[in-house]
Amino acid sequence: LLGIDVSKKDNFALWYTRVITYSEMIDYYDISGCYILRPWAYSIWESIQRWLDAEIKELGVENSYFPLFVPKSVLEREKDHIEGFAPEVAWVTKSGDSDLAEPIAIRPTSETIMYPLFKKWIRSHRDLPLSLNQWSNVVRWEFKDPTPFLRSREFLWQEGHTAHATFEESQKMVMDVLNLYKKVYEELLAVPVIQGRKTEMERFPGGDITTTVEAYIHGSGRSVQGATSHNLGQNFGKMFEIQYEDKAGGHAVPWQTSWGLTTRSIGVMIMAHGDDKGLVLPPRVAPKQVVVIPIVKASLSAENKAALQSYAERITTDLKAAKIRVHLDHRDNYTPGWKYNHWEQKGVPLRLEVGPMDLDKGTARMVRRDSGLKVDLAAEAVVHTVLHVLEEIQANLFAKCKAERDKKLVKVWEWRDFVPALEEKCVILTPFVNETEWEEEVKRRSREEALAGESEDARTATSAAAKTLCIPFDQPDLPPGTKCFVSGKEATCWVLWGRSY
Numbered sequence: 088l089l090g091i092d093v094s095k096k097d098n099f100a101l102w103y104t105r106v107i108t109y110s111e112m113i114d115y116y117d118i119s120g121c122y123i124l125r126p127w128a129y130s131i132w133e134s135i136q137r138w139l140d141a142e143i144k145e146l147g148v149e150n151s152y153f154p155l156f157v158p159k160s161v162l163e164r165e166k167d168h169i170e171g172f173a174p175e176v177a178w179v180t181k182s183g184d185s186d187l188a189e190p191i192a193i194r195p196t197s198e199t200i201m202y203p204l205f206k207k208w209i210r211s212h213r214d215l216p217l218s219l220n221q222w223s224n225v226v227r228w229e230f231k232d233p234t235p236f237l238r239s240r241e242f243l244w245q246e247g248h249t250a251h252a253t254f255e256e257s258q259k260m261v262m263d264v265l266n267l268y269k270k271v272y273e274e275l276l277a278v279p280v281i282q283g284r285k286t287e288m289e290r291f292p293g294g295d296i297t298t299t300v301e302a303y304i305h306g307s308g309r310s311v312q313g314a315t316s317h318n319l320g321q322n323f324g325k326m327f328e329i330q331y332e333d334k335a336g337g338h339a340v341p342w343q344t345s346w347g348l349t350t351r352s353i354g355v356m357i358m359a360h361g362d363d364k365g366l367v368l369p370p371r372v373a374p375k376q377v378v379v380i381p382i383v384k385a386s387l388s389a390e391n392k393a394a395l396q397s398y399a400e401r402i403t404t405d406l407k408a409a410k411i412r413v414h415l416d417h418r419d420n421y422t423p424g425w426k427y428n429h430w431e432q433k434g435v436p437l438r439l440e441v442g443p444m445d446l447d448k449g450t451a452r453m454v455r456r457d458s459g460l461k462v463d464l465a466a467e468a469v470v471h472t473v474l475h476v477l478e479e480i481q482a483n484l485f486a487k488c489k490a491e492r493d494k495k496l497v498k499v500w501e502w503r504d505f506v507p508a509l510e511e512k513c514v515i516l517t518p519f520v521n522e523t524e525w526e527e528e529v530k531r532r533s534r535e536e537a538l539a540g541e542s543e544d545a546r547t548a549t550s551a552a553a554k555t556l557c558i559p560f561d562q563p564d565l566p567p568g569t570k571c572f573v574s575g576k577e578a579t580c581w582v583l584w585g586r587s588y
């Protein structure tokens with residue numbers, strides 16, 4: 088097949104599979120849940136990394152690297168931290184033919200690897216704040232159906248881990264990082280997110296406060312956690328007996344944070360912006376922002392072919408000089424039409440067509456990937472127009488995504504309106520009593536009412552149930568006496584619900 092040949096709205100899962108393969112981002116691997124990140128995808132991860140790495144360093148964080156392995160005795164140091172997650176842990180039990188004395192876990196996250204060293208390094212208040220990050224892979228043997236980028240058994244991420252003398256300082260770090268995550272999504276990936284706090288049921292049990300950025304995928308109507316930033320309180324400090332001599336000469340336990348953003352962010356961007364022709368890349372992370380395509384007609388004389396080639400090369404050189412990521416596709420074994428389709432599937436924001444007429448008139452035809460708009464430009468106007476239009480495309484993608492999300496962001500006050508709104512692919516704000524048993528009840532009833540007697544595979548990554556996404560920091564007005572939408576009890580806050588990945 089030359090084209091994607093399936094519409095995003097008709098079969099979202101198949102559309103996504105076609106987009107990530109035809110754009111040469113992903114290839115499949117023998118082990119379920121493991122994928123190859125090809126250069127077109129890896130380049131996007133590098134752009135995210137480059138921006139985020141510089142920003143966390145501004146916060147005083149330093150990069151480091153800890154071992155991939157953690158002994159069973161250390162990983163299971165505190166039962167309540169690990170109990171819910173145990174099935175996801177991958178173990179090394181042998182080397183060659185011989186069994187290891189003690190099974191060794193492959194890191195699913197690095198708290199238990201790092202914090203024994205934090206204990207060793209943090210002795211005085213002068214050792215604080217300790218702020219480390221590592222860019223690495225992690226392994227979680229997920230049970231649910233895998234989806235490239237969104238849910239894989241190995242993924243790339245950064246995990247930040249800090250220790251502070253006061254709660255206030257730790258909470259500032261939690262929020263400073265959460266604001267960086269919002270910028271990664273909104274300013275790099277052009278995807279709007281809602282910041283908030285996870286409910287008691289959804290928060291990381293090892294921490295005290297879990298904050299999150301929640302994205303909405305218009306095509307599937309599902310929401311997805313974009314990244315998390317936790318205030319761990321003193322829990323891990325107590326668990327790992329981290330203590331230091333404070334200014335008054337007494338013993339104190341530091342206040343810690345941990346925070347992570349993963350390659351899932353790339354999947355969110357693909358789903359948010361892709362269309363029926365394939366990927367649509369935000370210019371700020373596009374591996375190539377412009378592709379120059381010479382239109383070489385066979386009838387052209389040799390010198391005209393050469394003239395056209397050098398004209399296209401000059402335009403390419405001018406763009407490179409302006410730090411624009413440009414590619415000249417002068418392959419003579421593909422037609423211009425084939426190339427248009429190919430680079431559209433790869434989501435390149437701008438195409439510049441350069442034909443014999445353009446050579447004569449000193450022009451080039453600029454075609455926008457997001458809107459399809461075609462504009463003929465004078466060669467000397469190409470660079471500054473391209474720079475301007477790339478910014479326009481970035482803003483346009485964000486605006487389109489935000490409009491789509493806002494159209495589906497609804498308020499519901501009564502239970503009877505809740506499941507119908509889910510069926511309409513909405514993400515739903517409700518007044519809520521914010522008690523775990525009522526959260527469980529909503530999960531159960533929303534699945535039951537949506538399935539209406541049908542069953543649901545436990546492995547499904549696309550459950551019919553609604554779950555809480557977050558308690559948005561930006562709370563709508565809640566007049567006293569407002570009733571919880573499901574329990575009828577006094578509502579204590581507005582909560583965001585949705586079907587999610």
Ligand SMILES: O=C(C[C@H]1NCCC[C@H]1O)Cn1cnc2c(c1=O)CCCC2
Pocket residue numbers: 168169172173175176195196197198227245246247291293315317345346347
């Ligand atoms: O990983 C975290 C907390 C924290 N880890 C560091 C980055 C930020 C944040 O994700 C929670 N968590 C999730 N998943 C798992 C574990 C786990 O602790 C441990 C066992 C395997 C699966």
Ligand SMILES: [Mg+2]
Pocket residue numbers: none
């Ligand atoms: Mg998990």
